[in-house]
Amino acid sequence: MSHSATTIASLASDFAGELIEPDQPAFDEARKVFNGMHDKRPGLIARCTSSRDVQLALEYAQHDGMQIAVRGGGHSTPGYSTCDGGLVIDLGPMKKAEIDPERRTGRFGPGLRWSELDAATQTHGLAVTGGRISHTGIAGLTLGSGSGWLERKFGMTAASLLSAELVCADGRVLRASAEENAELFWGLKGGAGNFGIVTEFEFRLHSVGPLLFAGMILHPRAVAPELIRFYRDFIERAPDEVGGGLALITAPPEEFVPEPARGQPACGVIVAYVGDPDDGPSAFGPLLEWGDPLLTMVQPMPYVAVQQMIDGGFPWGINDYSKSDYLPHLPDAAIDQLVAETSGTTSPFSQVILCPLGGAVARMDQSAMALTIPDAKWMYFCEALSWDRAEQDREIAWARAFMESMRRWSVGKAPPNFLEPDEGHRRLRVSFGEEKFGRLVALKAEYDPHNTFSLNANIPPTAG
Ligand SMILES: Cc1cc2nc3c(=O)[nH]c(=O)nc-3n(C[C@H](O)[C@H](O)[C@H](O)COP(=O)(O)OP(=O)(O)OC[C@H]3O[C@@H](n4cnc5c(N)ncnc54)[C@H](O)[C@@H]3O)c2cc1C
The missing domain is CATH 3.30.43.10 (Uridine Diphospho-n-acetylenolpyruvylglucosamine Reductase, domain 2)
Structure with missing residues (x-):
């Protein structure tokens, strides 16, 4: 070059x-x-x-x-x-955050991270579904996945996108919304940065916080098979306000963790009640009462703190490789396999997170967006994380083996942001399905025929 x-x-x-x-x-x-x-x-x-x-x-x-x-x-x-x-x-310097509290909408620059957008919207008691790690950018996340603690209540981020301004490959500046360049707008909601450079996102905002009943319950890994069964049965019947996830982690060497458990395999239940914090204790009652936890740190806390709750497990600069898929159901055999495979990791940062879908995610109007979420109750994120490159090679092998071992119960799909390039182009196509993939190819041909924007989960400008 x-x-x-x-x-x-x-x-x-x-x-x-x-x-x-x-x-x-x-x-x-x-x-x-x-x-x-x-x-x-x-x-x-x-x-x-x-x-x-x-x-x-x-x-x-x-x-x-x-x-x-x-x-x-x-x-x-x-x-x-x-x-x-x-x-x-x-686009890092583009950090506009203009909020209209009356209309409950906001216009945001593509350089914002979720911590910054959340801080701005929370001054009005508002929020939009954002990522689970607060230093993730709003731009990439909105365009290619949009999953977060609020999704069972408000759907994924794309469901709240009202419009976007973008610079196209030919230099034109366009606005896309349901009324203007509607097909392009459809493609921006899940099409992963293929059609132009978004310079402004307009979101519908929702009433959230400023306090949520939230936190984490930590159990020893030994009880994971029983705990996950209980968690599955609990959350599959829970109302939309009951959010969170369950993570198989290594307990951090922190003061708040009881000394014998530090550095040991553990199981963290993330609690997030997206509603009146006074209703949280009864909504989460059965989980709070289950078993003999190592620690329970659940209380009303600022929404911005909820959004930073697991940041410590994902430090900037670490080596990261990830495998994800949807699980329509979580039968006992899948739980046992998931727990057994997770023990194959050697890095204390690697982890497996199980996120419940359902609620508003299941009700999203998927015809209005390229993003395609199959009929599944669960999604797993297998995160291979380590500081050492040689160790990372082993962790990557572990994550690949994990995915293979879960194939029996998964659908073989993921949103663009959770696909690794080594999975090949086929999985991207399968994840969208033939009809939506065809529409995306047509959009790419119209807005970026020379594939100027190729560093992404790439939609080709020609079918084949
Ligand atoms: C530790 C970790 C945790 C994560 N957690 C979540 C989660 O909870 N929920 C979730 O949904 N996803 C999650 N993700 C995935 C995340 O959404 C994607 O990695 C996303 O692309 C990050 O957005 P970004 O702006 O920071 O990325 P960048 O690395 O800046 O960009 C990612 C892609 O988006 C394109 N892009 C970025 N900005 C624009 C723009 N303005 N216009 C057009 N294209 C653009 C880029 O070209 C690139 O292809 C996580 C990722 C990591 C590494």
Whole structure:
């Protein structure tokens, strides 16, 4: 890839943001992404402040034939928001948060992380379903998955997207909504950044908090098979307000964990009651009373704290590889297999999270969005995380084996954000289904026929 000093100078004359080249002191910090496995050196990082900056950066890359990586929060597990030698269009500085509390809507810049959006919306007691790790970007998450603690009450993030502004591959700035460029809007809701660079998201906001009855109950791993059975039966009958998940983790070496349990395999039940906190204790009563937990830290707490509850398990810069799938049901045999396979990990950061679907997720109007969620009660996230590259190779092998061992009970699908490139193109297509995939290919042909935006869960511009 080439880029000349002359063209950088001409870009710099109009560009309002920061242009960072490899020889500048800020480069090493600016090139970092969440996943330590992707240690790449772009040719140029354009930190945009407006749609105009995005247009200029795009034009520059196209003129010089550079590969383009678009970055919101930089959390992509496959490392799609960075590249070697190409141009990173970094939307990080675009952190607008304009909230209309009367209409319960908000317009947000693509550089926001969930911690920042949540802080802004919570000043009005409002929220939209966001990611479970607060340093994830709102942009990538909204476009390609949108799963979080609020989803059983309000559906996934796409269900609350009202409109988006984007810069298309040909440089046009368009707005997409149910009324305007409706097919494009449909594709943005789950199509994973394939059709342009989104410069503004407008969400419907919901009344949430500021306090939620929430927290974590920690049990020893030895009781996991019985606990998961109980959790399954409890949550499958629970109202939409009962959210959370269950994680097979290694208990952290923290003061709040009883000394003998620190560093030992454990089972964490995440509690999140999305309603009046006074109703939380009775709604979660059976779970709170179950067994003999190592600790119970459940109480009314700020929603923004709920959103940061498991951040400690996902530190920025760690090596990350992930496998996910839907489980229509969770029979006893699947639970036993899941618990047995989880013991194959050696890194204290690796973990398996089981999230209940149902509620508003099951009622989303999926004809109005590209995102395709099968009829399933559960989803698993098998997270291979470690600091050491040699150890990470073993953890990746573990995650792949985990997925294989669960295949009997899973559907072989996942939203674009949870697909690893080594799973091949077929799984992306299968996850959307033939009809929706065909519509996405047609949209790609219309809005990005040369596949300018290829670093993503890529929809090809031609069928085949
Ligand atoms: C530790 C961890 C936890 C996670 N937890 C959740 C979770 O709870 N729920 C969930 O749904 N997902 C979760 N994810 C997946 C997450 O949603 C995706 O990784 C998402 O892409 C991250 O968004 P980002 O903006 O930070 O990503 P980036 O790395 O910046 O971008 C990811 C992709 O989106 C594209 N993109 C980014 N911004 C734009 C834009 N403005 N316009 C067009 N394309 C854009 C990029 O080109 C790239 O292909 C998690 C991921 C990790 C690593």
